[in-house]
Amino acid sequence: MIEVKNVKKRYGRKTVLNGVTFSAKxxxxxxxxxxxxxxxxxxxxxxxxxxxxHSGEILIDGEKVNKNTFNKVAFIPDMIxxxxxxxxxxxxxxxxxFYPTWNQTRAEEILEFFRLNRKDRIGDLxxxxxxxxNLLLGLALDVDYVLMDEPxxxxxxxxxxxxxxxxTSHLVEDRGVIITTHEINDIEHLIxxxxxxxxxxxxxxxxxxKVRELEGKSVIDVMRxxxx
Amino acid sequence: MKSYxxxxxxxxxxxxxxxxxxxxxxxxCQITGVIFEGLRFVKEAQETMQHExxxxxxxxxxxxxxxxxxxxxxxWFIGPVAICIVTLLIYMLFIWYRDWYGKHTFIYRLxxxxxxxxxxxxxxxxxxxxxxxxxxxxxxxxLIIENNILTRLVPEALLMEMSITSLLTFDILIILYPPxxxxxxxxxxxxxxxxxxxxxxxxxxxxxxxKGILLAACYGGVIxxxxxxxxxxxxxxxDYFYPIEIxxxxxxxxxxxxxxxxxxxxxxxxxxxxx
Amino acid sequence: xxxxxxLLITLLVIVLMISTFYIQKVIANSEAIxxxxxxxxxxxxxxxxxxxxxxxxxxxxSVRLEEGDLYVMENLSVLSRLSGAEYSPExxxxxxxQRSFLRTKDLSNANYFEDERYLAYVGFEYNPEVIIENKGTxxxxxxxxxxxxxxxxxxxxxxxxxxxxxxxxPNDIDISFIGIExxxxxxxxxxxxxxxxxxxxxxxxxxxxxxxxNGEISDSKLIMFxxxxxxxxxxxxxxxxxxxxxxYIFSSGPETVDESGNIVxxxxxxxFNLKTEQMEEIQIDVEKLGYFVSVEQSNIFFAQxxxxxxxxxxxxxxxxxxxxxxxxxxxxxxxxFAQLKRGKLYTAFHxxxxxxxxxxxxxxxxxxxxYEGYLKHELQDVEMYISxxxxx
Numbered sequence: 001m002i003e004v005k006n007v008k009k010r011y012g013r014k015t016v017l018n019g020v021t022f023s024a025k026x027x028x029x030x031x032x033x034x035x036x037x038x039x040x041x042x043x044x045x046x047x048x049x050x051x052x053x054h055s056g057e058i059l060i061d062g063e064k065v066n067k068n069t070f071n072k073v074a075f076i077p078d079m080i081x082x083x084x085x086x087x088x089x090x091x092x093x094x095x096x097x098f099y100p101t102w103n104q105t106r107a108e109e110i111l112e113f114f115r116l117n118r119k120d121r122i123g124d125l126x127x128x129x130x131x132x133x134n135l136l137l138g139l140a141l142d143v144d145y146v147l148m149d150e151p152x153x154x155x156x157x158x159x160x161x162x163x164x165x166x167x168t169s170h171l172v173e174d175r176g177v178i179i180t181t182h183e184i185n186d187i188e189h190l191i192x193x194x195x196x197x198x199x200x201x202x203x204x205x206x207x208x209x210k211v212r213e214l215e216g217k218s219v220i221d222v223m224r225x226x227x228x
Numbered sequence: 229m230k231s232y233x234x235x236x237x238x239x240x241x242x243x244x245x246x247x248x249x250x251x252x253x254x255x256x257c258q259i260t261g262v263i264f265e266g267l268r269f270v271k272e273a274q275e276t277m278q279h280e281x282x283x284x285x286x287x288x289x290x291x292x293x294x295x296x297x298x299x300x301x302x303x304w305f306i307g308p309v310a311i312c313i314v315t316l317l318i319y320m321l322f323i324w325y326r327d328w329y330g331k332h333t334f335i336y337r338l339x340x341x342x343x344x345x346x347x348x349x350x351x352x353x354x355x356x357x358x359x360x361x362x363x364x365x366x367x368x369x370x371l372i373i374e375n376n377i378l379t380r381l382v383p384e385a386l387l388m389e390m391s392i393t394s395l396l397t398f399d400i401l402i403i404l405y406p407p408x409x410x411x412x413x414x415x416x417x418x419x420x421x422x423x424x425x426x427x428x429x430x431x432x433x434x435x436x437x438x439k440g441i442l443l444a445a446c447y448g449g450v451i452x453x454x455x456x457x458x459x460x461x462x463x464x465x466x467d468y469f470y471p472i473e474i475x476x477x478x479x480x481x482x483x484x485x486x487x488x489x490x491x492x493x494x495x496x497x498x499x500x501x502x503x
Numbered sequence: 504x505x506x507x508x509x510l511l512i513t514l515l516v517i518v519l520m521i522s523t524f525y526i527q528k529v530i531a532n533s534e535a536i537x538x539x540x541x542x543x544x545x546x547x548x549x550x551x552x553x554x555x556x557x558x559x560x561x562x563x564x565s566v567r568l569e570e571g572d573l574y575v576m577e578n579l580s581v582l583s584r585l586s587g588a589e590y591s592p593e594x595x596x597x598x599x600x601q602r603s604f605l606r607t608k609d610l611s612n613a614n615y616f617e618d619e620r621y622l623a624y625v626g627f628e629y630n631p632e633v634i635i636e637n638k639g640t641x642x643x644x645x646x647x648x649x650x651x652x653x654x655x656x657x658x659x660x661x662x663x664x665x666x667x668x669x670x671x672x673p674n675d676i677d678i679s680f681i682g683i684e685x686x687x688x689x690x691x692x693x694x695x696x697x698x699x700x701x702x703x704x705x706x707x708x709x710x711x712x713x714x715x716x717n718g719e720i721s722d723s724k725l726i727m728f729x730x731x732x733x734x735x736x737x738x739x740x741x742x743x744x745x746x747x748x749x750x751y752i753f754s755s756g757p758e759t760v761d762e763s764g765n766i767v768x769x770x771x772x773x774x775f776n777l778k779t780e781q782m783e784e785i786q787i788d789v790e791k792l793g794y795f796v797s798v799e800q801s802n803i804f805f806a807q808x809x810x811x812x813x814x815x816x817x818x819x820x821x822x823x824x825x826x827x828x829x830x831x832x833x834x835x836x837x838x839x840f841a842q843l844k845r846g847k848l849y850t851a852f853h854x855x856x857x858x859x860x861x862x863x864x865x866x867x868x869x870x871x872x873x874y875e876g877y878l879k880h881e882l883q884d885v886e887m888y889i890s891x892x893x894x895x
Contacts, residue, residue, distance in 0.1 A: 050339055050503045052435075070342040081337035083242070084330070097234055098341045122332065240510045362513045365520035393528065394562050409525045410580035466607040470598075472586040 001025050002047060002073070002145055002176065007056035009042055016042050018200035019056070024193070026144055026176040029167065033184055033223060034197035040180035041078070044147045047178075048075045060145070071101045073145040076138035078153060080130050084123025088116055088133055092140075099141055107140035110171065114162065128159035135163065145176040152186050160186060188219050196226055203227070231343035235351030240358060243319065247359060250315055251366055254308040261304020262374040266381035269294045273386055284385035295388035296375050296395050309400070312363050316356065320423065323352050324430045328503070335503050345497035346490070349431075353423050360419065364404055371395065421482050421489075425451055428489040428496075435500035451485050532578045536566060536880040543874035545571045547864050550844070552592045552893045553851050555860060559884045568862075568878065592893055593745050597622070604658050612743040616686040621659055625686045625695050628652040628669065634676060650674035651681055655693065655718055668718025677701045684708070684742045685751070687777060691715050694777070696738075696751065705729045708736065708753075710780065726775055726782060727753055736773065740798045743891070750819055751775040752798050764838040765794040765806075772803075774819055785819070792817060792824065796841045806839050814841065814848060831872045832863045840892035843867065851892045860887055 002024045009017040016039040024030040032040045045051040047058055049065040060069055082091045088111075096102045111118065114132040125133060131151065138146055152160050166172060167190045181187060184194075188208070196203045203226045211217050217225075277287050299305055327335035338348050371392055379387065396405045406412045429444035436443055458477045462469045469477070536557070538545075553568040565576040569592065579588050587598050587610075594610045601622055608614070609626045616623040629649040636644045651672035658665055673681065678701055685696040693713040700706050706729045712722035727736045736753040753773040760766055767789055774783045792815045793807035805815040811830035818825070829848060837853040848865045854877075864874040880887070 045503060048340055049498070050336065050501070052500050052502065067342050067344055070340050075336070075340060077333075077336055079331050079333060081334060081340075082332060083334050084332045094238070098231065098343065100342070237507050237510045240513070241506070244509050358510075358513060358517070361517045361521070365517045368520050368524060369516075388560065391562075393531065405524065407528075408578060408580050410582055412521070412525065414581055468606050470585075470587070470602075470606070472582070475581070475585050 001059075001061060002178065003057075003059040004043065004047070005057045005059070007043070007046060007058065008054045009039070009046065009051070010054055015200050017046075017053070017056075020197070020200065020202055022195050022202055022205055024145070024176050024178045027174055028192040029172070029177040029179060029190055030193045030195060031184070031187065031191040031219075032178065032180040032195050032197060033219070034180075034182070036182055038197045039200055040197060041149050044075060044077075044149050044178065044180065047147060048073065050075075071099070072143055073147065074138040074141045074143045075147040076134055076149065076151065078150040080122060080125075080134045080137075082122050082133075082137070084121065086122050087118070088120055088122065088136075089118040091122060091133070091137065092118070095137060095140070101142040103140050103142045106142075106171070107136065110136045110139055110166075113166075128155050131155050131159065131163070135166065139166065139171050143175070145178070146172070148177065148179045150180055150182070152181065152183065164190065184219050184223070191219070194219050194222070196223060198227060231341070232347045232350060235343070235347055236354045236358075239323070239351050239355035243323070243355065243359065246315075246319075247362070250312055250363070254312060254363070254366065255370065257304055257308045258370050258374060259377070261302060262299055262377050263381065265299050265302055265304065266294070266378050269298075270382055270386065284383060288386050293386050293388040294378070294382055296371075296378060296390045297398060299374065299378065300395070300398065300401070309367070316359055316363070319359070320356055320426055321430065323356065324427070324434065328434065333503060339497075339501065339503065345501075346494045349427060349490075349493050349497060353420070353427060356423055357420060361416075367404065368392075417482070421486050424486055424489040424493075428493045431493050431496040431501065435496045435502060437502075454481055454485065528578070532575055535882055536573055536575070536878065538568065538571065538573060538876055538878055540874070540876040542872050542876075543864070545874075545876070547874035548862070548876075550895045551849060551862070551864075552891075552895070553840075553860070553862065553878075553889065554891045555878070555887055555889045557880060557882070557885050557887050559882070559886065562882075562885070565890075566878075573878075591743060592895065593617075593743070601658070604656065608654075608656070612745060613683050613685060615745045616688055616747075617745040618688065618747050620661070621657055621688050623657045623686055623688055623693060624655070625683055625693070626654045627672070627681065627683075628654055632674065632676075646676060648676045648678070651678075653695075653713070653720075655713060657688070657693065657715060666715055666718070668713075670713065670718050670720060673699075677703050684738055685740070685744075685748065687747060688715070689777060692721070698738075708738070710775075724780065727755075727773065739768070739772075739795060739803070743893075748798075749777060749800050750798070751777070752803060752819075754795075761794070768795045785822070787817060791815075794839060796839060797843075799843065804841065804843065806841060808834050808839075812839070812841075812850065814843070816843075827867055827870065829863075829865045829870045829872075831870070831875075832865060834861075838889065840889055842892055842894040844894040847873065849892060849894045851889055853887055853889055858885075858887060860889060 004020055004022050007017050007020045008015070020039070020043060032043065034040055042051060046053050047060070047065070049069075058065065060073060063069070082094070086094070092107055096104060114129075114136065116129060116133060116136065120129075122130070122133060135151065138148070151163055155163070164186065167187070179187065179191070191208055193206070194208050195205045204222065206222065208219055211222060273284070273287050273291070276291065277284065282290070327333070327338060339345060375390070375392060375395070379389065396402060397407070403415060406415050425448065429448050432444040432447060433440040455478065458469070458474055458481070462474055548568070548571045551568070555566055557564045557566060567574045567576065574588065576589055587595055590598065590610055591612050593612050593615070597605055597615065597617075604622060604624070608624050614624055614626050629651060632648050632650045634646045636646070651674070653668075653670040653672045655668045655670060656665065678699055680700040682698045682700070683695060684698050687694040691714070693715055695711040695713070697709050697711060698706065699709055707725050708727040710724040710726045711720060713719065714721050729736060736755045739752040739754055740748060751774070753775070754768040755771060755773055768787070770786055770789055772785050772787060774785055775781070776783065792805035793813070794805060796804040796806045796814070798804070801819045803817045803819065805817065807813040807815065811828065812832040812834055814827045814829070816825040816827070827848070832850055834850070834852045835854055835856065837855060840851045842849045846867050848867055850863045852861055854861050860878040862874070862876050862878070863872060865872050878887075
């Protein structure tokens with residue numbers, strides 16, 4: 001379980017996170033929802049210790065972030081994290097070299113699924129293929145948790161479908177996934193839990209299935225309710 | 229340790245292409261230079277000898293023979309050395325900043341590797357240091373080759389032969405190739421400390437951005453003052469301390485500064501760094 | 504492994520080049536010069552320090568033979584250089600035994616005196632002075648010069664009693680420089696022989712007396728003027744000696760130096776008796792005595808090169824000459840360095856033919872050789888030159 005407890009973060013005088021608390025469980029897809037600049041990406045960076053927090057605590061399976069965290073959690077940012085002059089195959093080699101949790105079979109599988117050319121240079125990839133390559137790097141790791149930051153933003157419709165397909169496959173099953181988006185439509189049917197962020201706070205945290213069944217509301221309905 | 233070696237290799241290979249270009253420029257420029265300068269000298273000498281009807285020995289007597297020292301003063305030699313030095317100095321900044329900028333922010337990946345983050349710092353320090361030593365070694369080989377070429381090009385009577393050892397007592401060469409091994413350790417140790425400090429300053433900037441620039445400037449300033457202090461204090465004390473004692477004090481200070489820089493960098497990388 | 508190829512090759516080149524460079528340096532230096540003993544045992548050299556230099560067109564090396572070991576100053580490590588390996592043997596010894604006394608002081612032999620009881624130092628502080636002529640007028644001229652303060656420090660070694668003073672010294676625009684030639688302690692007084700270099704008046708030697716109790720200058724005698732021919736006076740005593748002296752010997756030109764560099768002194772020598780503070784003139788027979796070698800206590804030593812080496816000891820007190828013959832010491836036409844200590848004659852001279860430095864130690868009573876050896880190098884076109892021979 002990833003636990004984010006009362007996390008506060010400022011950029012200069014601007015408070016970005018003002019006591020954010022939530023948790024994400026293994027086997028569930030948790031979605032952080034909020035308008036741009038609400039601090040979704042910052043939360044993910046904070047979980048990976050890529051940006052300092054001013055107070056609060058983040059625990060992964062009860063442990064504070066350390067180097068082994070990166071064998072447990074993979075973060076897929078909204079841009080690719082490999083040098084542009086690297087070929088895809090070199091990037092895979094790099095990952096295999098450093099991550100004990102790298103799963104080459106799975107990498108091959110995803111490579112094939114996305115129809116990526118292993119000889120292509122990362123800098124030359126189209127937007128959609130860049131996003132796919134980025135997912136490939138994150139998902140081929142045998143980790144318990146995957147954090148995805150806006151995996152669908154700026155991507156053509158066909159690539160979106162392919163990416164969405166991944167979520168229902170064995171590649172994501174059983175893992176804990178935290179995903180951020182500002183366009184909930186694409187993935188509404190995929191997510192188990194939704195966390196609505198506003199002005200640095202968690203406005204509402206709910207089980208999408210339950211809300212749909214008991215209250216007959218979609219995620220967007222709930223959003224409209226709390227944000228308007 | 230294993231991941232450190234992997235990271236060093238990775239950092240090394242990332243720059244290797246530019247490095248090979250640097251090496252190529254140096255070799256090309258210096259070898260062309262020594263041939264050009266050698267031939268030019270011989271041609272001019274022959275013209276003068278014909279014109280003034282003098283022998284080679286007389287020419288050498290009147291106008292002076294050519295030596296490797298004349299060559300190492302030309303742009304052929306100094307140019308590539310300067311390019312290498314400047315490139316490496318710039319690369320000291322570039323080795324960090326290029327991971328932050330552009331669409332492909334590799335620093336995410338580096339910081340998310342399941343290794344101690346300090347290894348990244350050390351790998352970058354090591355890579356830079358290896359590049360420096362590599363060029364220093366290359367220059368040594370080149371000097372031997374150039375000396376050989378000059379000896380072949382210029383008639384014995386017009387040449388002042390020079391051993392590499394005595395050539396290396398000139399100008400910047402004595403800094404690059406200190407006369408004793410202990411001085412080598414001392415000079416290059418100081419260079420190593422310099423890289424550690426600069427990298428810590430970069431990490432300060434990367435952690436605190438604008439405020440970080442101020443902090444980095446302070447850090448650098450304090451270290452500079454700290455290293456200068458024993459010398460200034462000793463001067464005001466009428467040279468109370470013997471040179472060896474000053475060296476010991478500076479050595480202890482350097483060790484402390486090195487340790488603090490490493491510890492601070494470790495802290496920054498683990499707790500304060502922002503991508 | 505292929506991945507690591509670039510790194511490995513670079514590493515290999517670095518290690519190979521840098522280690523070969525320094526190893527080759529060490530080998531070249533160790534082979535370049537050596538000491539060979541032909542008679543006796545190297546143990547005889549334990550009190551001997553010989554400084555010499557070697558050079559050709561593109562190298563210059565200062566080498567020291569000390570306790571039988573050779574040190575090339577240029578090859579000394581930074582550590583030994585900074586810890587004072589380049590200083591004279593006397594200063595090195597003081598640095599070892601009187602380290603705190605020497606702090607802040609000039610580390611030059613002439614400034615020190617040492618006997619069984621005292622260690623004394625005299626140095627200078629320079630103060631910039633200015634005299635302004637025609638002040639406030641368009642013709643204003645500033646004359647800059649230095650005034651001197653004496654810095655005196657005396658240590659009684661057994662009791663650790665210290666006398667430290669800074670005493671006002673000369674403040675005279677005519678003085679361009681003052682050099683301390685020798686420091687002595689006589690009774691309760693500190694004496695300094697100083698050479699005054701001047702602009703207008705002739706340069707001269709001054710004999711200064713300081714009271715140990717309060718540092719006050721109780722006497723200042725001008726003992727020797729430079730003569731007009733500008734060829735002297737010249738102090739013949741070894742100013743690098745820290746030991747007590749009885750006499751200062753001045754040769755007052757015209758003194759000649761023969762082609763190999765040996766000094767043939769003037770026929771007239773001036774002898775200054777430190778105890779009585781009287782200057783006396785003596786006449787010597789240069790033809791008979793030979794080259795000047797050294798002054799020791801009441802003896803002036805001269806050398807001649809006939810049938811080996813002959814040392815003539817001229818006794819200042821009674822004018823007698825004692826002749827010591829060393830037929831086994833063969834010297835050619837080069838400067839003779841010689842010292843007499845504890846009944847032994849130590850000599851060093853450069854042999855032009857074999858381009859080596861010969862070292863001989865002989866028994867003064869019998870004239871027999873106790874030790875003979877030579878310093879030789881295998882470098883081409885390299886000249887050797889002895890700068891000093893010291894025996895402790």
